[in-house]
Amino acid sequence: MLWGDPVQLGSQLFSIAFATLLTAAGPLSAQTLGSPAPDFTLKTLAGVRATLADYAGRPVFINFWASWCTPCRGEMSDIIAAYNLHRDQRLQVLAINLTDQEHMSDVRRFVDEFQIPFPVLLDQSGKARKSYALRGVPTSVFIDAQGIVRLVNPGPITTATIQRGLAAILPTP
Secondary structure (H helix, E strand, O other), X not given: XXXXXXXXXXXXXXXXXXXXXXXXXXXXHHHOOOOEOOOOEXXXXXXXXXXXXXXXXXXXXXXXXXXXXXXXXHHHHHHHHHHHHHHXXXXXXXXXXXXXXXXXXXXXXXXXXXXXXXXXXXXOOOHHHHHOOOOXXXXXXXXXXXOEEEEEEEXXXXXXXXXXXXXXHOOOO
């Protein structure tokens, strides 16, 4: 037989497929549930340096976005509403813009249009995007007060998923 026996061939194909999947998925630790969230240092839209560690001890909802991303526009009002509803529970939302992929004038226009009430961080070099192994925007990450990733939502987020993420990170009354 040219390809060997069927069991050996199946095993080889499975190994190749699994290795391809792992390679395509990139670093898994950055978004693995139950793992510490990767820290980052970024400038805010106001020009102040901010790190994830600045919010230690608080539940954090990170939303990676871009102004040219239609689903990002669609979900921002729901994210703002969730922030306004839960900020008395020390919820911190961080809107991380993929500034390495767009113009600052578009970022400012988006922020002004939505009147974003929480910090807007600028990922000018793509480092935060890479450390969180982003595959696209929008992507939302829910981190508890101990800095542990509790939920990752790649793609557009629904109100129900926002509530599920918040339930996983907010203190219980």
